[in-house]
Amino acid sequence: MKIISYNVNGIRAAMNKGLTDWLQAADPDVFLIQETKAMQEQVDTAALEAAGYPYHYWFSAEKKGYSGVAVLSKHEPKNVVYGTGIDYMDSEGRNLRVDFDEVSVMSLYLPSGTNDARLGHKFKYMDDFRTYIDDLKKEVPNLVIGGDYNICHEAIDIHDPVRNKKVSGFLPEERAWLDAFMKSGFVDSFRHLNKEPHNYTWWSYRANARANNKGWRIDYNLVSEPLKENIKRAVILSEAVHSDHCPHMVELDF
Numbered sequence: 188m189k190i191i192s193y194n195v196n197g198i199r200a201a202m203n204k205g206l207t208d209w210l211q212a213a214d215p216d217v218f219l220i221q222e223t224k225a226m227q228e229q230v231d232t233a234a235l236e237a238a239g240y241p242y243h244y245w246f247s248a249e250k251k252g253y254s255g256v257a258v259l260s261k262h263e264p265k266n267v268v269y270g271t272g273i274d275y276m277d278s279e280g281r282n283l284r285v286d287f288d289e290v291s292v293m294s295l296y297l298p299s300g301t302n303d304a305r306l307g308h309k310f311k312y313m314d315d316f317r318t319y320i321d322d323l324k325k326e327v328p329n330l331v332i333g334g335d336y337n338i339c340h341e342a343i344d345i346h347d348p349v350r351n352k353k354v355s356g357f358l359p360e361e362r363a364w365l366d367a368f369m370k371s372g373f374v375d376s377f378r379h380l381n382k383e384p385h386n387y388t389w390w391s392y393r394a395n396a397r398a399n400n401k402g403w404r405i406d407y408n409l410v411s412e413p414l415k416e417n418i419k420r421a422v423i424l425s426e427a428v429h430s431d432h433c434p435h436m437v438e439l440d441f
Contacts, residue, residue: 188441190292191215191424192333192408193434194389197224198257201429202231209427211238215436216261217285219294219333223247223255235259246270248280255280256294256334262287271319276312289441290414291327295334300355309337309355313364317371324372324411331439332373333408335389335432338365340375343384344404356405373409376421376437386423389432397431408437417441 191213195201198220210218218240223230227245235243240259246269248254258267264285270277284293297313300306324330338361342348351357369375377386387402396402410418420438427433 188217188287188290188439189215189436190217190219190331190333190408190439191434191436192219192221192294192406193427194221194296194335194406194430194432196222196430196432198230199225202234204429206429207234207238209429210235210240210259213424213427213434213436214239217292218259219292220257220259221255221294221296221335223257223280224252225255226251227257244269244283244285246277246280246283249278253279254296256283256296258283258285258292258294260285271316273315273319276315281312282316286327290329290331290439293330293332293334295332295336297334297336297338299337300358300361306355310360310364313361313368317364317368320368321371328411328413330411331408331414331437333435333437335406336365337405338362339403339405340365340369340378340407344387346385346387346401346403356403369409372412374412374415374418376408376410376418377404377423377435379410379415379418380421387425388423388435392431397428406432406435408435410437410439414439 242260266286268284388406390397390402419440
């Protein structure tokens with residue numbers, strides 16, 4: 188099973204930049220999308236179906252043009268779960284899970300901490316999400332959580348760890364949360380197979396950051412421990428340029 192996750196920073200804008208053709212060529216079994224910034228009825232879903240994804244599920248924020256996640260699949264899942272059941276999370280459309288026989292796959296868009304109020308919101312979300320997942324794993328042990336975590340885990344995951352140590356996304360408290368979350372039973376699929384530096388998934392639009400590869404790795408496909416031996420391949424697909432993020436893939440062999 189090939190799973191690709193991608194923060195598209197607006198699904199309609201990304202489709203205007205050739206996302207649909209790229210998706211058809213990349214050919215994942217499951218495509219996780221974050222930051223759709225659209226309601227389902229605003230998206231050309233017929234084009235996505237024609238690209239080979241007849242099964243698509245959308246969980247949008249109540250606020251129009253904001254946040255939102257989606258999952259596209261070649262195969263029909265046996266179950267679809269919209270949100271977490273926690274109201275303040277679900278109003279922002281940040282979690283969507285599809286269940287298959289061998290594995291359950293979640294698209295996650297964790298909040299960013301752009302100011303003090305949002306940083307407090309982010310930490311509350313992180314704590315409540317960890318509790319939710321701790322309970323979920325008892326019921327769904329084979330779980331992949333792909334998405335935009337808005338946190339760099341280690342110094343190797345950011346181009347300038349010294350200057351960014353007080354910036355949200357690389358705060359010690361955020362990194363500690365992500366570290367503990369991984370140690371609670373998840374494998375960072377990319378780092379499991381690739382220890383090399385200078386591998387990023389997001390670049391600022393400012394200062395020619397992408398051309399100079401001054402980026403951050405804030406997007407992950409975290410694979411639950413029972414599936415560790417199933418991880419066959421994990422790559423960052425940095426050639427895709429429909430967004431300020433790029434897609435990242437994990438392939439599981441069952």
